[in-house]
Amino acid sequence: MVKAPPEHVSGNRYLNLCSCPFVIIMEYDEVVRRLEEMGDERARKVWARLGMDTKDYFGVNLTKLRKFSKEVGRDHELAKNLWISGIHDAQLLACYIEEPKKVTKEQIDSWIEDVDFMDLTDKFATEVVWNTPYAKEKMKEWTVHEKEYHKRAGYVLLGKFAQKGSDEEISDEELLGYLDRIEKEIQTERNWVREVMNYALIHIGSRSPKLNERGIEVAKRIGKVEVDWGEAEVILAGEQVTVQIFVLRLCYSRKIFVKAFPSQKQECFLAGHVAAFHYLGGIPHRLTYDNLKAAVKKIFIGHERQEQDGFILFRSHYLFDSYYCNAGAGHEKGRVEDGVGYARRNFMSPLLKADNFAELNEQLQQACLEDDERRVDRQSQTIAAAWQQERPHLRPLPGHELECCRVVEARLNGFSQVEVETNRYSVPTDRAVADLRVKLYPFEVKIYRLDEKEPLAVHPRCYGHQQDILEPLHYLPLLAQRPGAFQHAKPLRQWRDSWPAVYERLLAELQQRQPDGTGVRQFIRVLQLHQQHPAELVEQAVTLALQYHCPHPDGVELCLRQLVQPEPVPLSLDLSHKPALQTVGQQPVALSAYDQLLTGGQHGSQLAA
Numbered sequence: 001m002v003k004a005p006p007e008h009v010s011g012n013r014y015l016n017l018c019s020c021p022f023v024i025i026m027e028y029d030e031v032v033r034r035l036e037e038m039g040d041e042r043a044r045k046v047w048a049r050l051g052m053d054t055k056d057y058f059g060v061n062l063t064k065l066r067k068f069s070k071e072v073g074r075d076h077e078l079a080k081n082l083w084i085s086g087i088h089d090a091q092l093l094a095c096y097i098e099e100p101k102k103v104t105k106e107q108i109d110s111w112i113e114d115v116d117f118m119d120l121t122d123k124f125a126t127e128v129v130w131n132t133p134y135a136k137e138k139m140k141e142w143t144v145h146e147k148e149y150h151k152r153a154g155y156v157l158l159g160k161f162a163q164k165g166s167d168e169e170i171s172d173e174e175l176l177g178y179l180d181r182i183e184k185e186i187q188t189e190r191n192w193v194r195e196v197m198n199y200a201l202i203h204i205g206s207r208s209p210k211l212n213e214r215g216i217e218v219a220k221r222i223g224k225v226e227v228d229w230g231e232a233e234v235i236l237a238g239e240q241v242t243v244q245i246f247v248l249r250l251c252y253s254r255k256i257f258v259k260a261f262p263s264q265k266q267e268c269f270l271a272g273h274v275a276a277f278h279y280l281g282g283i284p285h286r287l288t289y290d291n292l293k294a295a296v297k298k299i300f301i302g303h304e305r306q307e308q309d310g311f312i313l314f315r316s317h318y319l320f321d322s323y324y325c326n327a328g329a330g331h332e333k334g335r336v337e338d339g340v341g342y343a344r345r346n347f348m349s350p351l352l353k354a355d356n357f358a359e360l361n362e363q364l365q366q367a368c369l370e371d372d373e374r375r376v377d378r379q380s381q382t383i384a385a386a387w388q389q390e391r392p393h394l395r396p397l398p399g400h401e402l403e404c405c406r407v408v409e410a411r412l413n414g415f416s417q418v419e420v421e422t423n424r425y426s427v428p429t430d431r432a433v434a435d436l437r438v439k440l441y442p443f444e445v446k447i448y449r450l451d452e453k454e455p456l457a458v459h460p461r462c463y464g465h466q467q468d469i470l471e472p473l474h475y476l477p478l479l480a481q482r483p484g485a486f487q488h489a490k491p492l493r494q495w496r497d498s499w500p501a502v503y504e505r506l507l508a509e510l511q512q513r514q515p516d517g518t519g520v521r522q523f524i525r526v527l528q529l530h531q532q533h534p535a536e537l538v539e540q541a542v543t544l545a546l547q548y549h550c551p552h553p554d555g556v557e558l559c560l561r562q563l564v565q566p567e568p569v570p571l572s573l574d575l576s577h578k579p580a581l582q583t584v585g586q587q588p589v590a591l592s593a594y595d596q597l598l599t600g601g602q603h604g605s606q607l608a609a
Contacts, residue, residue, distance in 0.1 A: 056086050076102040136170070143158060151190075152192050219252045232344050245348075254376050404441065470494065486524070526556050
């Protein structure tokens, strides 16, 4: 349904709409109808999450809007009428079709008061104000304004002047003054203003060698990076699942790092940082966060937070500062959430397919590297080029890594298992003790005796509930003592469903030859070879032992040694330079010499007697 101009519009402005020729009214109705048809509910949800009031927003994609504006054409009166409507999409379209030569200073002052979100701020500044004689005046006025969107518009214009303005329009000395102001104010500014301050900083630094040097110094001191989590769908091991993606994005160069995890637990959060630091080859000076539970224990007024103990230890080791968005201020986390959305749209659509997380993260890292060749909108250089300027200002990596894990104490149960997060993990029966220490890493679980540094057991981490994660090899020493339990032991039954068919042949032959339980014990000896050798080699050795008709542990071990250490091939000796020795070993054997063993010599005579 076409929306009429709102009732609260002032009389003069409403009369302006009503006094237009009839054709303008029809054009207005048609334009708004088309905008409503192009709307997208998904876009409305995204922008709502970023803080927009979407009550008067259809959700039209900007690309479609720009294309539609060319169809509509430049029209000053229609632009004013669309703006008065209060429909966000119509106001964006008004910026595209406005005739800048007909725009007055009074219109600019009126429109800026109606701006209610950052995308409209940008289009109003770049499509309308920039193309009027009042651009420089408004830039100066708005960059010191108290209101957020006024100030954002001012810095958008500053970026345009730094990028495209002539020396007569703006001098290097003026721009140096703005660099000082950006450095002084950016840390305490609202997020939507900080974002365009960074844009302006980059354009100022790209204008001349002198400004470039100063801009890099300022960027180094500012050094802001944004971090957040997001969800994404992937095809993992043939099934569509939801994974958590850790996103770190540098604000100066726009370089992005993305890594997928099964969970948003603190150990995954910290591991994401370490992976990002190694990807970058250094550590940013300051990282900005939403109020993530992995980092924040308690939220106070403003930006003050009580951080989690583990995160404090982590920051102390890697030496970076943290900064937090205001609680409940969704608009303050705009760019990093946009980074999450960007990764989903550009790196993970269509859905990525991988057998495991390691393979999935290899694909994501390659996508991050390829993204470096992109040139961000309104930037004069690629991400890779800007990154080369930013990279030298990172802190060096520490000499050793901090373990990204959660440590818990656990007690052994009667099944040689420890229970963690409702899941039970097996421990070797011949080395288990009552009290154990468990380290939970993002992708694996390590179990330790309290007095040892090497783990007793290592398992893939399970994020399900009430699952048994059993390693059959852990139970073999106990089964060797109780072979009668072999057929019923759960770990062996699970393993038996997938082990090679030759294992069943070997077990059958051993049990047929020694049915009293000794055959099972000998088979367990063969299975224990998996503790020192890869499964493929053990399978080959069993196959060879059956072929050589020596189906017993010693035969399998002999075949395994031959596979691991095959007999060396004797080297040929080159005797071409000594012809006299070339016939050694090739002369005919005189068999008659052996006759003396029967008839000749004293010893031979005694034997004959």
